[in-house]
Amino acid sequence: MNKIHILLKQHVGSPCIPIVKMNEEVEKGQLIAIPNGLGANIHTSVSGTIVNINGSEVVIRLKENQPDHFIPIPKTETNLEAIKAAGVVGAGGAGFPMHVKYNTTIENGYIIANAAECEPLLGHNVQFMEDHPDVIIRGLNYLMEMTKAGKAYIAIKTKYRKAMLALGRACKDEPNIELKYLSDMYPAGDERVIIRELLGITLEPGQLPSSANAIVSNIETIKHAVEAIEQRKPFIEKDLTIAGRVQAHEKILMNQPIGFPMKYFIDKCGGYIQPHGEIVVGGPFTGKHGEEDTPLTKTTGGILVAMPFPNEQRKVGILICECGGGKERLTEIAIGMGAEIVAAERCKRMVEVDGRYRCDLPGICPGQAEKVLKMKKEGAEVILTGTCQD
Known part of the structure; x- marks a missing residue:
């Protein structure tokens, strides 16, 4: 691997604006993108050469020998300014x-x-x-x-x-x-x-x-x-847990460089155990599907290699939860199982606030019998849900 991809949106808000140019040499810790409205500075986690810039990422070809040191952030008058x-x-x-x-x-x-x-x-x-x-x-x-x-x-x-x-x-x-x-x-x-x-x-x-x-x-x-x-250290490294169908079973990697692909970290854990299924980026409840080339970001907490999806070619109802499996993720899992989605319902605790559905009492899950029976009437043979503790 000789290139990394540093995403320009690793935060709430808009993608950052690159302040580097094609073929520019950059050093580890250097500021490479600044906020466009709500956002946060982005620095490079490696030394190398800028080989591509687009609306979503900055691609850097790595120098052969990477330094241990980094370019520190400028001196600031306050601690809040240092964090910024x-x-x-x-x-x-x-x-x-x-x-x-x-x-x-x-x-x-x-x-x-x-x-x-x-x-x-x-x-x-x-x-x-x-x-x-x-x-x-x-x-x-x-x-x-x-x-x-x-x-x-x-x-x-x-x-x-x-x-x-x-x-x-x-x-x-x-x-x-x-x-x-x-x-x-x-x-x-x-x-x-x-x-x-x-x-x-x-x-x-x-x-x-x-x-x-x-x-x-x-x-x-x-x-x-x-x-x-x-x-005076910029946010250029991330702590990670890698688990699931990897040779190390479960391994914690501290201070890993942002921008490196998922496969790089899986290989650090000895590679896959076969057979294996998808890569989940994040945790089991709120994680999302990832690929081997998905880059590490400031918000990535886990890399989980799953078992292959079971072959579940039945009619499925999905029960959508704000605290875990949302509609997009549950649909993705159902399709991976080969199931047909025939019904979808939101957890009875979900209420709409400013155009978004939220849980009105997280951690206290209600009974869902009414929702389940409704989906059964619509033809669901099994229910796929996110985190319901009922």
């Missing part, structure tokens, strides 16, 4: 620009570290908490200072005992930082679930944590903020 310059976005999958989220004041409010690691199989956030709990504590202090928040909570599931103990030791002398515990349910890492469980406030669909005087960020996002502040 580094291009930090929500690394848990949302991709919201961190400098926009934290450009606010929440006096006597709460900074919450989302340590739920909620998707099954994914484990890189847990490993980072076990190995570097001090980074999370420093990050929370930076974020509290930045926003004038009065308290910081770390929301973690008790099953992550080693990480929980490490974080507890790290914050024992921090009077304004506490661990708070989540049950082992999905989606415990949803922002509204965290606010409900920790602060006792039930947000309406569409309401943000700011309505509860709180800001929530996942563990890896806080890590990148600390790197930007302390090391």
Whole structure:
């Protein structure tokens, strides 16, 4: 492999605007694209030569010898400006620009570290908490200072005992930082679930944590903020979990260069176990179909190699869920199974807010008998659903 593809949209908002030219030599850490409205800076994770630029990506041919060092972001007057310059976005999958989220004041409010690691199989956030709990504590202090928040909570599931103990030791002398515990349910890492469980406030669909005087960020996002502040490091690497039909079965890879293809990381785990099915980029619940050449981005959390789809040539009804399998993904799975979709219904908790369907009470799944019976009447022999716990 001698080329990588760095996508220009790795965040909420519009694709970034490239500021490099064809055949230009670039160095690891160099700024190569800037926001066009809402967005975040994009830097190259490698040294090399620009060989293609289009509306969706910048393609870089790698130098033979890659440096360990990177070009640091410029000196800034504030920590928030450092986070902005580094291009930090929500690394848990949302991709919201961190400098926009934290450009606010929440006096006597709460900074919450989302340590739920909620998707099954994914484990890189847990490993980072076990190995570097001090980074999370420093990050929370930076974020509290930045926003004038009065308290910081770390929301973690008790099953992550080693990480929980490490974080507890790290914050024992921090009077304004506490661990708070989540049950082992999905989606415990949803922002509204965290606010409900920790602060006792039930947000309406569409309401943000700011309505509860709180800001929530996942563990890896806080890590990148600390790197930007302390090391002047741009967001050029991503922590990953690779699992499923790979020789290593399950492997955590930290600090992997953005822009490299999925196959590169699968090969790092010894290659495929045969037979294998599709590549899922993300977690089992909210992940999407990927290809071997799909590039790693700032929001990629997992690379899961699935079993081949079962041959299920029957009539299927799909039950659409906001917390997991949406219509597009469930349709994709049904087609992969060779099934015929004859009915589709939304979970009874889904309500329309500003043109988008949202769960009105995530994590508390209702009975779906009425929906199932309706799809059965429409000819469905089996039901395919996302995350329903009923």
